[in-house]
Amino acid sequence: MSPKPTKIFIAQALADEPWVHKIINRLPEVPVSWGDEHEFRTETLKKAQLAPPPEHVLVLQKQQGPFIRPCPGTQNYLCCGYRIIDFAANCTLGCHYCILQAYINFPHLVIYANLGELLAQLQAYLNLNANRVVRLGTGEFTDSLLWDKLTDISGILIPLVSQHKNAILELKTKTTHIDQLTALPHNGRVVIAWSVNSKECIKRYEEHTAPLTDRLQAAAVVSGWGYRIAFHFDPIIYYPGWEAGYREAVRLIFEYIEPEAVAWISLGALRFMPKLKAIIADKYPQDNFIYEEFITGADKKMRYFKPLRIKLYKLIYQAIREFAPEVCVYLCMESPEVWQAVFGYTPAKYGGLSKMLDGALNGS
Amino acid sequence: MASKQTAYELTQIRVKELASVVEHEYRISYPLQVPALTQSIRELGLIQPLLVSLRNGSYRVVCGHRRLSACRELGYTAITCLLIPDQPPLQLLQLAIYDNLSTRRFNPVEKADVLGKLLNYLPKEKVICDYLPVLGLQPHYKILAKYLAIAKLEEKLKHAIISDVIHEGIAHQLAGWPVPDQLLLADILIDIPLSVSSQQEVISNIWEISRREDMPVSGVLAAGEMLELLNNSSLSSSQKGYHLRHYLMRRRYPDLSLAEGRFKQYLKQLQLPQSARLIPPACFEAATFKLECNFTGIGQLKKQLSSLSETMQNPIWRDILKLGIKHVPKAH
Numbered sequence: 113m114s115p116k117p118t119k120i121f122i123a124q125a126l127a128d129e130p131w132v133h134k135i136i137n138r139l140p141e142v143p144v145s146w147g148d149e150h151e152f153r154t155e156t157l158k159k160a161q162l163a164p165p166p167e168h169v170l171v172l173q174k175q176q177g178p179f180i181r182p183c184p185g186t187q188n189y190l191c192c193g194y195r196i197i198d199f200a201a202n203c204t205l206g207c208h209y210c211i212l213q214a215y216i217n218f219p220h221l222v223i224y225a226n227l228g229e230l231l232a233q234l235q236a237y238l239n240l241n242a243n244r245v246v247r248l249g250t251g252e253f254t255d256s257l258l259w260d261k262l263t264d265i266s267g268i269l270i271p272l273v274s275q276h277k278n279a280i281l282e283l284k285t286k287t288t289h290i291d292q293l294t295a296l297p298h299n300g301r302v303v304i305a306w307s308v309n310s311k312e313c314i315k316r317y318e319e320h321t322a323p324l325t326d327r328l329q330a331a332a333v334v335s336g337w338g339y340r341i342a343f344h345f346d347p348i349i350y351y352p353g354w355e356a357g358y359r360e361a362v363r364l365i366f367e368y369i370e371p372e373a374v375a376w377i378s379l380g381a382l383r384f385m386p387k388l389k390a391i392i393a394d395k396y397p398q399d400n401f402i403y404e405e406f407i408t409g410a411d412k413k414m415r416y417f418k419p420l421r422i423k424l425y426k427l428i429y430q431a432i433r434e435f436a437p438e439v440c441v442y443l444c445m446e447s448p449e450v451w452q453a454v455f456g457y458t459p460a461k462y463g464g465l466s467k468m469l470d471g472a473l474n475g476s
Numbered sequence: 477m478a479s480k481q482t483a484y485e486l487t488q489i490r491v492k493e494l495a496s497v498v499e500h501e502y503r504i505s506y507p508l509q510v511p512a513l514t515q516s517i518r519e520l521g522l523i524q525p526l527l528v529s530l531r532n533g534s535y536r537v538v539c540g541h542r543r544l545s546a547c548r549e550l551g552y553t554a555i556t557c558l559l560i561p562d563q564p565p566l567q568l569l570q571l572a573i574y575d576n577l578s579t580r581r582f583n584p585v586e587k588a589d590v591l592g593k594l595l596n597y598l599p600k601e602k603v604i605c606d607y608l609p610v611l612g613l614q615p616h617y618k619i620l621a622k623y624l625a626i627a628k629l630e631e632k633l634k635h636a637i638i639s640d641v642i643h644e645g646i647a648h649q650l651a652g653w654p655v656p657d658q659l660l661l662a663d664i665l666i667d668i669p670l671s672v673s674s675q676q677e678v679i680s681n682i683w684e685i686s687r688r689e690d691m692p693v694s695g696v697l698a699a700g701e702m703l704e705l706l707n708n709s710s711l712s713s714s715q716k717g718y719h720l721r722h723y724l725m726r727r728r729y730p731d732l733s734l735a736e737g738r739f740k741q742y743l744k745q746l747q748l749p750q751s752a753r754l755i756p757p758a759c760f761e762a763a764t765f766k767l768e769c770n771f772t773g774i775g776q777l778k779k780q781l782s783s784l785s786e787t788m789q790n791p792i793w794r795d796i797l798k799l800g801i802k803h804v805p806k807a808h
Contacts, residue, residue, distance in 0.1 A: 161616045162601045188762065394618075403687040405729050407759035417731045418761055419803040449763045453801050 115204050115320070117142055117170035117221070123149035125174055131227040131263075132172050138262050142170070149173040153218065165219045168204060175199075175224030179233045183252060188410035189445040190459060192378075193466035194247040194282065197234060199224055199265055200254040205286055206319035208396045209347055212253065214388035221254070223263060231272065238276045245470040248273060251284025251305070260289050267292055274299040280473055282342065286321035288330040294337055303375045303473070304334045305342035308365065310357030313349050317399065324361060328368035335373040340473065346380035346444055348424050349401050350416060355427055362431040371436035376472050379428055380444030381421045383413045410447070418450065425454040440472035482571070484558040489528060491552055494535050494544060501565065502572040502593075503541040506585045506638065514546040522547060527575065528557040529568055538568050539575040566597040577610070584644035585634045587611045588627035591620060625651035632662045641665060643672045649679055657693040664697075664706065668717045681724040688728075696727075734804040735760055742796045749783040760800025 120139065124146050126132045136144055152171070159165065179198055185191035202212060202221045224230070238246070250256045250265065260266050266283055273281040274297055282303040293304065306327045309317075314324055322330070331341050343365060348358065382401070389402050406414040415421065425443060432441055442465060443451055448458040459465040516523075526540030537544055538560070547555050563571075573590055576582070582590065590611065594603045600620070608615045613623070625648035626637065633650060636642040642665050650658050661682070665675060686693045696702070705711065705719045726733040739756055748754060755766040769784070771777040787793075 162604050163617050400687050400690075403684045405688075405731055407729075407732060407761060409759075410762050415761070417729075417735075417759070418800050419731065419735075422801065423803070447761075447763065449801065 115168050118167040119169045120144045121149075121152050121169055121171045121220075122146050122225075123152075123171075123173040125149070126172060126225050129225055129227060132225050134264070135172065135223070135225070135262055139170075156219065157217070160219055169220040171220050171222045172225040173222060174226045175229065179224070179230045180237045180248075183249075186411040186413065186445050189447055190443070190451070190465050191445060192247070192442065192469055193464075194249050195237070196252045197230070197248055197250045197269065198253060199230060199250055200259070200263075203254050203258060205255055205258065205321050207286075207321065208317040208319070208392060208399055209349070209382060209384065209388075209401070211384055211388060213391050213395075214385045216253070221259070223259070227268070231268070234269075234272065238273070238279055242276065242278060245278045245280065245466075247280045247282060247466075247469065249282040249284060251282070255285050255287060256283035257285040257287050257289040260292055264292060267296060270296040270298050270302050274301045276301070280470075284342075284344065286318060286327065288322045288326050290330045290334050293334060293339065298337075298339055300338065300340065303340045303342045304331070305344055306331055307344045307346060308361055309345065309347075309349070310354065310361050312351065312353070312357045317349070317401070324364060325368075328364055332368045335369060340375040341369055341373050342375045342377065344378045344380070344444070345428055346378060347382035348379060348428065349382050350404055350420060350424060351401060354424070358424075358428050359431045362428060362435065366435035371439050374436065374439045376440040376442060376469060377432060377436075378442050378444045379425050380446075381416050381424050383409065383415045383445065386412070386414055389414065411445075421446070422450055422453045425450070429454055440468065442468060482560050484527075484560045486525065487557055487559050488554045489526075489535055489557045489559075490554050491544070491548060494526075494528070494537055494555065494557075501536060502538045502568055504572055504576050504582065504586050504590055505542045506583065506589060506634070508542060508545045509549075510542055510546070513542055514549055517543070517546045518550055522552075522556060525556040525558045527560060527571065529560050529562050531562045536568065538572050566594075569593055569597065573607075573610070582611060583638045584623070584626055584647075585638055587613070588623040588625075591623050592627045595624075622648040625649075630655055630658050630662070633658055636662050636666060641669075643675060646672065646676050646679055649683070653683075653693055657697065660694065660697050664720075667706070668713050668720060670717050670721075674717065674721060678721060678724060681728045685724065685727050699727075730806075731803055732759060734806065735799050738804045739796065739799055742792050742799075745792050746787055746790055746796070748787055749780055751780060752784060754796075756796075756799065765797070 117139065120136060120142050122132055122136070122144060127146070136142075149171075156165070156169075175198065177198070181196050181198055183191060183194050183196055185193075200221065200223045202216055202218065203210065204221060234248075250269070257266065269281060270293075273279045280301055280303060282305050284305040284307060286307050290304070296302075308324060308327065311324050314321060321327075331343075335341050345358070345361070348354075351357075386408075392399060392402050405417050405420070407417050409415040416424070425446075429441055432439065441455075442459070443454065448460070451458040459468050462468040462471065522543060524540070524543070526543055527538040528540075529536045529538055535557075540557075544555065560571075576586075591603060591607065594607055598607075600617070604615050604617055604620050608619055613619050622645075626634070626644065628651045629637075629647060633642065633647060637644050637647050642662070650661060653661070661679070665678075670678060682693060682696050685696045689696070701723055702720075705716060705723060708716070711719065743754060746754070749769075751770040753768040755768065757764055767784070769777075769780050771780050
């Protein structure tokens with residue numbers, strides 16, 4: 113279970129925002145304070161120099177930048193080109209390898225709660241791109257469903273996005289928080305995706321997440337509600353016995369889910385900004401996975417040496433193909449050479465990775 | 477604001493009496509023996525009296541532990557002291573800190589010791605906020621942790637730090653190592669002078685090899701090849717340093733090292749013209765190789781291109797371009 117907030121801080125500027133009041137009414141037992149968000153941030157960062165924060169504060173503040181932004185991707189590798197709906201930052205699931213530990217210097221979960229602006233920007237983006245396929249997601253800087261019971265963000269976004277015939281919304285999670293999805297009008301335009309890993313990795317490195325079979329059970333339920341399902345093997349972690357671990361994970365996926373229900377499966381080997389290594393070593397001294405043979409990639413991130421990445425991908429890809437010969441499988445942030453070595457083709461064959469994924473949802 | 481002054485009395489105190497008290501309570505100086513100070517006292521006498529307080533009939537040296545040590549060595553029986561009224565221990569410690577700081581900067585071991593002593597009386601947050609900046613350090617809990625780690629190191633390592641043999645920014649990483657391993661590594665670093673970045677690389681590689689190969693650090697340090705090179709008397713210190721770093725890099729990055737070794741082999745077989753240089757992509761990650769060629773005129777360029785063109789017939793090119801795609805098998 114992910115830890116619940118022990119305090120809520122709300123930016124004064126959001127006093128008239130109805131969504132804020134809905135959120136705090138759902139946490140009646142948690143003390144709330146209001147104030148200037150910049151002062152709170154400065155104070156928090158100052159305190160973080162003295163000790164790791166002992167409490168989980170939920171921060172509700174205004175999004176100062178755009179709500180809709182391109183996935184940051186990474187230089188020199190192929191990106192799937194989806195758009196982020198940046199409604200929240202940070203996560204309390206406590207995955208040891210989580211890139212957010214190095215990416216975000218603020219220790220608390222933040223929800224950008226100026227909902228009116230979010231919806232206006234999203235609507236404008238969808239109208240502007242009405243004639244092309246756009247894939248949107250909320251799972252880049254947080255877990256899409258982790259705080260859904262609190263925010264009901266899926267209940268807000270799904271009805272809006274699903275009205276647009278060229279829009280696809282992908283919600284990524286490691287939780288089983290699906291109840292609120294049951295009656296939403298998704299129109300087949302919403303993909304509920306689970307980040308998956310071998311059972312060993314989940315047990316060792318994904319502290320507060322749902323066990324693999326729980327995630328798959330949830331996926332089966334959601335599939336029954338007509339949603340398309342996706343899986344992301346990300347990060348794939350090398351460890352002695354990884355072959356059996358990942359084969360088993362693939363086998364389990366298709367024990368629970370029909371291949372036809374799967375929109376896509378992505379594979380991404382562990383990669384991280386160099387500064388994350390020291391953070392993990394400090395926070396999780398028992399973990400050995402950061403001491404594998406990493407090289408500096410073309411994007412300056414640490415990556416497994418290419419032959420090992422190819423080996424990891426090939427095995428999982430072959431395992432998937434045994435159960436699902438047709439399902440769309442792609443590599444997340446990989447080079448065309450690796451694509452070629454794993455699949456025997458590059459996304460260029462299909463007009464690029466974005467087109468490949470757009471086609472996957474349409475069954476082409 | 478009214479000025480705050482410490483009342484004192486100048487008096488002679490017998491060394492024996494000073495020797496009987498808890499000396500470490502306010503001692504900051506590390507190391508205690510400073511030959512230049514002993515020499516100075518021998519020639520000029522004790523210029524500055526010790527600062528001493530009296531508690532429960534016992535004298536406590538607050539400032540002047542080095543002077544006391546030198547005087548003892550020189551056979552003094554009594555020393556001139558400034559006797560101050562007894563004060564709470566934290567106040568005496570603060571006196572010791574500021575008195576020392578007024579004349580010099582602390583070395584890393586002294587900083588570590590001071591921070592440890594302050595934590596006996598003050599909460600961590602106070603030490604971080606108020607005293608790390610006083611010592612010229614960033615007020616952050618991780619900085620405090622680094623210095624507390626230095627305080628735990630073996631004496632040999634502490635000496636190596638203050639002698640600039642081991643950098644303070646690196647030494648704290650050794651605190652978690654078992655004592656025999658700390659000492660073994662200290663011997664290596666004392667024997668083989670390395671730059672700060674090379675020391676960091678060596679220590680990180682040893683530690684990470686031990687984690688990756690699931691063996692104690694002593695197991696890495698006791699490997700045959702490692703011992704052989706450390707005990708090789710025909711190598712100079714800098715040669716040992718070079719080989720040590722390369723040995724550890726090979727072991728830390730075995731697959732990459734194999735690929736690099738194989739590339740060198742292929743390059744020999746390729747027999748490029750002497751003025752041409754083939755550069756692989758960094759870590760064989762990207763797909764683009766670079767070919768450099770030096771020439772001084774059109775004629776020479778034509779000649780170079782013709783020789784290069786001849787090498788294109790060599791099938792080894794295909795193997796070179798595949799490096800970084802497949803694992804290079806280990807040689808038996």
